[in-house]
Structures are given as C-alpha cells and as structure tokens.
Amino acid sequence: MELRLALLGFGNVNRALARLLLRKADALRAAHDLTLTVTGISTDSHGRCIDPAGIDLKAALDAYAERALERLHRGAPTPDTAAFLQAVPADLVVEATWMNPRTGQPATDLVRAALGRGLHVVTANKGPLAYAYRELSALARAKRLGFFFESTVMDGAPVHAFGREGLPVSVIRRIRGVLNSTTNSILTRLEQGVPFAEALQEMQAAGLAEADPSNDIDGWDSALKITVLANVHMGADLRPADVERTGIGGVTIEQVQAALKEGRRIKLLCEAWRDGEAVRARVAPVALPLDSPLAHVMRTSSAVTFEADTLTELTIIEGDSSPDTTAFGVLADIVNIARGRHLA
Numbered sequence: 645m646e647l648r649l650a651l652l653g654f655g656n657v658n659r660a661l662a663r664l665l666l667r668k669a670d671a672l673r674a675a676h677d678l679t680l681t682v683t684g685i686s687t688d689s690h691g692r693c694i695d696p697a698g699i700d701l702k703a704a705l706d707a708y709a710e711r712a713l714e715r716l717h718r719g720a721p722t723p724d725t726a727a728f729l730q731a732v733p734a735d736l737v738v739e740a741t742w743m744n745p746r747t748g749q750p751a752t753d754l755v756r757a758a759l760g761r762g763l764h765v766v767t768a769n770k771g772p773l774a775y776a777y778r779e780l781s782a783l784a785r786a787k788r789l790g791f792f793f794e795s796t797v798m799d800g801a802p803v804h805a806f807g808r809e810g811l812p813v814s815v816i817r818r819i820r821g822v823l824n825s826t827t828n829s830i831l832t833r834l835e836q837g838v839p840f841a842e843a844l845q846e847m848q849a850a851g852l853a854e855a856d857p858s859n860d861i862d863g864w865d866s867a868l869k870i871t872v873l874a875n876v877h878m879g880a881d882l883r884p885a886d887v888e889r890t891g892i893g894g895v896t897i898e899q900v901q902a903a904l905k906e907g908r909r910i911k912l913l914c915e916a917w918r919d920g921e922a923v924r925a926r927v928a929p930v931a932l933p934l935d936s937p938l939a940h941v942m943r944t945s946s947a948v949t950f951e952a953d954t955l956t957e958l959t960i961i962e963g964d965s966s967p968d969t970t971a972f973g974v975l976a977d978i979v980n981i982a983r984g985r986h987l988a
C-alpha cells in the first residue's frame with residue numbers, strides 16, 4: 645500500500661519526521677507493506693513544493709535550509725498554504741504548523757480544510773483539539789477519515805492510543821498529568837537551589853524554552869493539554885479558558901525545599917475530573933506526596949495518570965522528549981491510519 649503525504653510546516657517536527665521516514669522506509673515496507681511518499685511540503689517563509697512523483701526528502705532538508713523549497717516544485721505554483729492544500733495530490737495531511745494559543749488558528753482552519761477535501765489528518769498541534777475537537781472528529785467520522793493526534797500530549801508516548809484502544813467500555817473518572825517540560829525543569833532546578841530566573845535562562849539557552857516563556861510559566865500550555873485530554877477522553881467540550889489556572893511564577897526555592905522536607909514535591913499538576921454531569925479542569929502547582937508516580941517526573945520527562953471505572957489507576961511516564969519523539973508519534977498515527985485503526 646502507498647500513502648501520499650502532504651506536510652504542512654517543515655519545522656522541528658516535520659523535519660524530524662522526514663529523517664525518520666528515511667530511516668524507517670525499509671521497516672515500514674517489511675512490517676506493514678507500507679510505502680510513504682511525501683508529495684508536498686508547505687511552510688510559512690521557506691517556500692512550498694509539490695511533486696506528484698514524490699519529493700526527495702534529503703533534497704528537501706537541504707532546500708529548507710536555503711529557504712528554497714520551490715526548487716523542488718513541479719507544476720503551477722500555489723500562492724499560499726490554503727491553495728497548496730487544495731492542489732496537492734495526497735491521501736493524508738500531516739499538520740505541524742503554528743497556532744495562536746488563544747484561538748487555535750490558523751491550524752484549526754487548515755485541519756478543517758484537509759478533512760473537508762477528504763484527506764486523512766495527523767496533527768501534532770494542540771489547537772485544533774483544544775478549540776474544535778467535537779466538530780473535527782465528527783467531520784472525520786462522517787467521511788470515514790483518520791484524524792489522529794498522538795503527539796499533541798507527551799509527544800510519542802501512546803497516550804491517546806491507550807485511551808482510544810486500551811480502555812474499551814470504560815468511564816474515565818479523572819486524568820492527572822505533569823505535562824510541561826519547561827515548568828517541570830524549572831521546579832527541578834529550584835529544588836537544587838538554583839534561582840527561578842537562572843533556571844529559566846538555562847532552559848532558553850538549551851533551546852528548551854521560548855524567548856517569551858509566559859505560555860509555559862503561566863500554565864497556558866498545560867491548560868491546552870488538559871483541555872485536549874478532557875475533550876478526547878472524557879467527552880468534555882472545554883476550551884482552555886475554562887481551565888482554572890495558576891502558573892509557577894510565584895513558586896520559590898524555599899517552598900519547594902520545605903515541601904521536600906515534608907516528603908512532598910511541588911509539580912505543576914494538570915487535572916480533569918467529573919463533577920456530576922460536567923467535567924472540570926485545573927492547572928496549579930501542587931505539593932504531591934512522594935509515593936505518587938507523578939512526583940518522580942523530573943526535568944523534561946512527563947507523565948499522565950488515568951483513573952477509570954475499570955482500571956483503578958494507570959500511569960504512563962515518558963523519558964526526555966524531543967522533536968524526534970514527537971515525529972515518532974506522528975509516524976505511529978500514520979501507520980495506524982494505514983492499518984484502518986480509525987475505523988475500529
């Protein structure tokens with residue numbers, strides 16, 4: 645079987661995916677009889693290209709570095725990503741672009757347009773799920789298309805696949821997680837006596853925190869992630885603004901060290917729980933007892949605990965993440981769509 649892929653965005657994630665596709669091409673053929681051919685790539689400022697015969701991914705990685713993806717283009721040029729999306733000969737769109745965290749756009753419109761055109765979608769972007777999960781998943785179902793998004797929470801760890809396939813006929817009662825690596829790394833460094841500003845600078849110097857880190861520090865990224873988990877796995881219809889939110893800006897070395905002396909560790913905890921018919925969610929620094937698995941997630945690791953009416957408590961912990969692990973989550977989604985798991 646051949647699946648033709650159109651890549652929206654060629655940043656850290658989709659470039660890591662291109663390298664992974666090169667590395668795993670033989671294994672995909674051997675294990676799944678699957679050939680993945682990239683027929684189009686669209687970016688914001690590095691150009692776009694379409695080649696119905698398939699794009700040489702090594703050449704694309706070089707052309708991106710020179711902001712010259714156009715040189716791989718065959719056929720009439722497309723003026724923007726919306727036009728590219730209508731023109732590209734593809735079966736599946738991998739959406740790994742940017743979004744405004746307060747609106748989920750333009751990623752949500754791009755996903756809607758791809759599904760509307762009858763293409764499967766894999767996205768690494770939280771925006772479409774935090775702002776339009778019900779609508780987009782209903783659209784995909786109606787058209788019998790795959791709409792998978794493993795990398796939106798905990799990168800390549802199979803969190804959504806577990807919720808989707810590992811908990812049949814179950815009611816998830818509560819989800820808790822430590823899901824943001826910038827804040828978790830800062831809290832780890834505070835425990836070691838490193839001041840907040842210095843810990844943040846270290847993260848920025850290592851490329852692990854944004855120049856403007858407020859989305860992480862203020863708990864907004866965590867609010868997006870718990871919204872995604874609640875909407876996808878608990879049937880909620882929350883928006884990030886519905887999440888009660890306290891960031892880690894007020895947490896001090898003294899507080900984290902005092903908590904440790906009492907056998908607790910402060911974590912930026914994301915939580916969604918049932919409250920009668922409703923689902924509520926909150927993000928806040930919480931001093932967790934050291935016998936909680938979530939208390940042991942350090943630096944750039946992350947974890948989520950599901951509580952259901954069938955399994956009391958199950959925790960998935962992922963070690964250090966990177967664009968490579970995110971790309972693996974995207975590849976797993978593509979393989980699962982090729983295997984028809986979206987129809988299961």
Ligand SMILES: NC(=O)c1ccc[n+]([C@@H]2O[C@H](COP(=O)([O-])OP(=O)(O)OC[C@H]3O[C@@H](n4cnc5c(N)ncnc54)[C@H](OP(=O)(O)O)[C@@H]3O)[C@@H](O)[C@H]2O)c1
Nearest residue numbers: 653654655656657687688689690725740741768769967970
């Ligand atoms: N990095 C990770 O490990 C990670 C983990 C989980 C989820 N994610 C999510 O995955 C997505 C991509 O992350 P990333 O790290 O790859 O970001 P990135 O390096 O900033 O890349 C974003 C890409 O999107 C392109 N782009 C922006 N607006 C576009 C538009 N309207 N049409 C087409 N392309 C557009 C950019 O073009 P230019 O190249 O021209 O700027 C760039 O290629 C984000 O939503 C992020 O939250 C990332």
